[in-house]
Amino acid sequence: MVTEGSSGECDLGVLDGKVVQMGGPLRGKSEIDASGALVLPGGVDMHVHLSQVSPPVTGTPAWVDDFDSGSRAAIAGGVTTIGNMTFPWEGQSPRQALARDLAAAEGQAAVDYVLHPVLTNPSPEALDELPGLASDGHTSLKLFMMMPEFESRIDEMISAIKIAGQNGMLTLLHCEDGALVRFTGEELVAQGRGGLADWGPSRPEFAERAAVERAIAICAATRSPIYIVHLSSRTALDAARRARADGLPVFVETRPLYLYLTGRVLEEPQGGKYVGSPPLRGPGDVEAIWAGLADGSVHTLGSDHAPWLLEDKTDLSLDVITARQGVADLETILPMLFSEGVRTGRISLQRFVSLTSTSAARLFGLYPRKGTVSVGSDADLVVLDPQLHRQIDGRSMQSRAGYSVYDGREVFGWPRFTVSRGDVVLEDGEVTAPPGRGRWLRRGHTAQL
Numbered sequence: 001m002v003t004e005g006s007s008g009e010c011d012l013g014v015l016d017g018k019v020v021q022m023g024g025p026l027r028g029k030s031e032i033d034a035s036g037a038l039v040l041p042g043g044v045d046m047h048v049h050l051s052q053v054s055p056p057v058t059g060t061p062a063w064v065d066d067f068d069s070g071s072r073a074a075i076a077g078g079v080t081t082i083g084n085m086t087f088p089w090e091g092q093s094p095r096q097a098l099a100r101d102l103a104a105a106e107g108q109a110a111v112d113y114v115l116h117p118v119l120t121n122p123s124p125e126a127l128d129e130l131p132g133l134a135s136d137g138h139t140s141l142k143l144f145m146m147m148p149e150f151e152s153r154i155d156e157m158i159s160a161i162k163i164a165g166q167n168g169m170l171t172l173l174h175c176e177d178g179a180l181v182r183f184t185g186e187e188l189v190a191q192g193r194g195g196l197a198d199w200g201p202s203r204p205e206f207a208e209r210a211a212v213e214r215a216i217a218i219c220a221a222t223r224s225p226i227y228i229v230h231l232s233s234r235t236a237l238d239a240a241r242r243a244r245a246d247g248l249p250v251f252v253e254t255r256p257l258y259l260y261l262t263g264r265v266l267e268e269p270q271g272g273k274y275v276g277s278p279p280l281r282g283p284g285d286v287e288a289i290w291a292g293l294a295d296g297s298v299h300t301l302g303s304d305h306a307p308w309l310l311e312d313k314t315d316l317s318l319d320v321i322t323a324r325q326g327v328a329d330l331e332t333i334l335p336m337l338f339s340e341g342v343r344t345g346r347i348s349l350q351r352f353v354s355l356t357s358t359s360a361a362r363l364f365g366l367y368p369r370k371g372t373v374s375v376g377s378d379a380d381l382v383v384l385d386p387q388l389h390r391q392i393d394g395r396s397m398q399s400r401a402g403y404s405v406y407d408g409r410e411v412f413g414w415p416r417f418t419v420s421r422g423d424v425v426l427e428d429g430e431v432t433a434p435p436g437r438g439r440w441l442r443r444g445h446t447a448q449l
């Protein structure tokens with residue numbers, strides 16, 4: 001058994017979905033043999049896309065997973081709590097968007113979930129909604145710095161971040177400078193270099209760094225905690241580190257893509273399948289992010305699961321402005337980090353638990369119900385077998401994407417069992433959870449690390 005702060009060998013008693021006993025004599029109605037395996041808190045992945053940005057239109061490609069298939073991918077990979085980005089559709093307020101996704105998730109989700117309201121239109125009405133959302137248990141807010149509205153309505157955006165902090169919410173920020181990204185992309189297209197192979201140069205590191213620096217300045221001004229999603233580059237990480245050293249509540253998430261791939265793969269014939277923003281970076285950035293995972297300056301790993309069909313990703317009519325961003329990563333987030341991080345000695349097992357579960361549970365107001373194994377916590381467990389190895393093949397995985405960016409890689413450390421609130425939801429590689437068993441989680445205030 002391994003938690004963020006301890007490890008040891010003991011039996012574990014579960015009753016009514018909760019951990020009720022650790023160690024000592026135990027007898028159960030049903031028993032799981034975890035010998036030779038690691039019992040860890042189930043993964044807490046606070047960055048997934050299982051609902052759409054706008055209403056689906058027949059014939060227009062979109063993300064292919066919903067709360068049903070996304071939950072299955074989560075369970076297969078040992079993730080037991082997910083956080084979905086909930087975008088308001090045309091005319092919807094953040095609260096109306098939450099109601100829409102809550103209704104969808106209620107019938108579909110098989111793991112427990114939270115929803116992050118996305119703020120696209122910082123109208124007075126939307127800002128007025130924020131305290132009520134927080135008191136209802138939605139204690140996070142997502143903003144996209146590269147949206148034109150972020151720049152054109154910056155006063156209201158800063159107010160939103162201030163209000164969020166005053167109400168115990170964590171503000172998630174996609175950090176790329178919109179004007180710089182648009183300028184660079186349009187210049188490449190004008191030069192005839194707008195294809196997906198130039199995705200990397202179209203979203204340069206300086207656009208991320210500029211946005212991260214500004215986000216930090218907004219944090220300094222408001223004193224509201226901020227959470228930089230999918231940080232990708234060395235310079236941006238250095239900026240976040242300096243902010244932490246200055247005592248600012250700045251938290252950093254990275255995503256798996258940046259650990260295992262560099263921008264070189266975009267030059268492959270089907271390089272479009274790796275498109276996400278920020279883009280894949282160079283080997284020095286990969287090393288820097290790994291160092292950040294090990295030394296604690298990167299706090300969490302989020303999959304940013306945002307899957308498309310391969311033909312929709314690699315469509316040759318796409319360019320750096322119309323590219324379809326995101327990849328499937330829910331099923332692979334834990335096993336890949338174990339295989340490439342723990343097994344290789346780059347990070348400790350305790351850092352693994354912190355990065356994949358505990359820190360996210362704390363930051364998102366779910367700890368200690370989620371993110372640890374202790375008496376009174378939900379019995380959300382992954383029984384990870386370090387010897388269980390599998391060659392990645394997206395065709396046989398749970399996401400409807402039908403491919404993985406890691407296809408062909410040999411990965412050690414898959415769940416032998418996944419347990420959610422005491423229910424065995426993965427056994428012998430089979431997902432056994434019915435859609436709709438997952439529950440929405442009312443969250444407390446963000447807790448700082």
Ligand SMILES: [Zn+2]
Nearest residue numbers: 047049085304
């Ligand atoms: Zn995302």
